[in-house]
Amino acid sequence: MSDDTSKHLNNVVPIDEQELQGHLNKVVLKTVEDTRNQILDAEADALVGADRYARTETRKDDRSGSYTRKRHTKGRRA
Secondary structure (H helix, E strand, C coil): CCHHHHHHHCCCCCCCHHHHHHHHHHHHHHHHHHHHHHHHHHHHHHHHCCCCCCCCCCCCCCCCCCCCCCCECCCCEC
16 A cells, blocks of 8 residues: 555544454453363263263263152151
C-alpha cells in the first residue's frame, strides 16, 4: 500500500491493543481448557469402559458401592 492509503486506513477502525490481547488470551485459555476436558473425558470413558452417565443392568448409579441398610427406630431395629 502507498503511504497515503495506510494513513487513511489507520483511523478507520480504532483498535485497543491491550483489549484485543486480553480477549485473545481468554479465547486461547478457553480453547485449551475445553480440549483438556475432552481428552480427560475420553480417557475416563476408556478406563471405565463406558460412556459418561451410561447405565446398564450391571452398571447402575451406585457411586462407591452400596449395601442394604437396616432401619432403626427409637427402641429397636425394624
